Amino acid sequence: GAVVSQHPSRVICKSGTSVKIECRSLDFQATTMFWYRQFPKQSLMLMATSNEGSKATYEQGVEKDKFLINHASLTLSTLTVTSAHPEDSSFYICSARDPQGHNSPLHFGNGTRLTVT
């Protein structure tokens, strides 16, 4: 089945630095990828929709200058957390839809645990 690879799985960084998270679709082309954030013991919250070749669409309340999204190819989307602060510590998960059908499910990466010290 379709596989989405997310890297790194864990990252610890110092406050003020930037962190890049990669999301790759391994055996299909994804024109659209989604980035979610999950706080402990909570559900997934959609942050933004990443569109290949165009600007990402951010959900209300998500700072687009803080969470930079680049979808430069049909198999790669990146999320960069700029000037990270401890409150950005969270579990970030990407997903992609196999474009074979508009009702096909999302395939999820294994997530990235970000800890900002």
Added chain:
Amino acid sequence: AQSVTQLGSHVSVSEGALVLLRCNYSSSVPPYLFWYVQYPNQGLQLLLKYTSAATLVKGINGFEAEFKKSETSFHLTKPSAHMSDAAEYFCAALNNAGGTSEGKLTFGQGTILTVHP
């Protein structure tokens, strides 16, 4: 606006007992519905999906779910729980009504399933 409600943030069952995880959706147009499972520090794995075909959907690991339009429900069941079923389960609805929310997943709050011997 579409919403997904999972009744019960925690469900505990004995090994071999019936598993029932509840999910109700609220949408003006019946959405496509999914159940995902999440193990600690991992992404989400698709268990099953409903896309307006058969109302009783069978998934992996012995799970199944029944779409009931009259009750706006999509409860997840498994006849006999196994220790390896212990995880967090998310019900999700895919907006297929068009508009700016087209293609976005809305997640329920999640239900943590505990299986004890």
